[in-house]
Amino acid sequence: MTETSLPSLNLPGYGAQLRRDERDATQIYDCVRAKWVALTPEEWVRQHFVNMLINSFGYSPFRLGNERSIRINGRLRRCDTLIYDRAMRPVGIVEYKAPDVPVTQRVFDQIGRYNLVIGAPLLMVSNGLHTHALTIRAGAEGMAPEVNFLPAIPSYSELLELIQRP
Numbered sequence: 001m002t003e004t005s006l007p008s009l010n011l012p013g014y015g016a017q018l019r020r021d022e023r024d025a026t027q028i029y030d031c032v033r034a035k036w037v038a039l040t041p042e043e044w045v046r047q048h049f050v051n052m053l054i055n056s057f058g059y060s061p062f063r064l065g066n067e068r069s070i071r072i073n074g075r076l077r078r079c080d081t082l083i084y085d086r087a088m089r090p091v092g093i094v095e096y097k098a099p100d101v102p103v104t105q106r107v108f109d110q111i112g113r114y115n116l117v118i119g120a121p122l123l124m125v126s127n128g129l130h131t132h133a134l135t136i137r138a139g140a141e142g143m144a145p146e147v148n149f150l151p152a153i154p155s156y157s158e159l160l161e162l163i164q165r166p
Helices: 041-057 105-118 156-164
Strands: 018-020 026-030 035-038 064-072 075-084 090-096 122-126 131-137 146-149
Touching: 026 041, 041 064, 041 075, 041 090, 064 105, 075 105, 090 105, 090 156, 105 122, 122 156
Parallel strands: 090 122
Antiparallel strands: 018 026, 026 035, 064 075, 075 090, 122 131, 131 146
16 A cells, blocks of 8 residues: 555544555554554554544543454454543444445444453444444343444543443
8 A cells, every 4th residue: 555545534634654664565653552553444544533533532542452352252353443441441442444345234243243242332333434333232131232323423521421321
């Protein structure tokens, strides 16, 4: 991926830091991981989304974790971004796809499987063109969980209020 081939996104732009590594591959700086990472279409979406969370919605980079490992049925998987509360408990999961990958039921199923382990009340999916945010609460015994799509991404303070509601 080169700087001229970067896709346009429906996310706020920012001054992404790009460089070439020793093999002439393009890298982008990840402020959450505090390191340079390979620039892929999905990483382009991740960095724009994280920048938006921090600069537009009040999320702290110290309350975000990119590429966090979890175990599902004994297999190691990685959550694209985890969002933590002030006690560093996971309260949100974000799943990214490249702009040319549609956000389908499979993407929601994937993040749902991750959430069986994590138990976060906020889930978000984005391919940089389409973004969806939803809350999920456990249902009464034997009942399906309550899922509500949100009209917008909640600010960090709104998220903290949301998780404190009974």
